[in-house]
Amino acid sequence: MGWDVDTQCSAKGCRASAVWALHWNNPKIHEADRRKIWLACAEHRDSLGTFLDLRGFLREVTPFGAIS
Incomplete structure (x- = not known):
């Protein structure tokens, strides 16, 4: 895939490999079609997703290898 980014989980202090x-x-500052991506390990997928969802920011969750 040729990623030039850190492929570790985005949770603070987590060093696990990303799975999700x-x-x-953020609709207040981003265009509707703009997407930012946080990476998550299996352990932190729910907590990071809940954080984003409670704020109305979460748009989609995909397996990490499925990013296009």
């Missing part, structure tokens, strides 16, 4: 990609945007 959480696609999100």
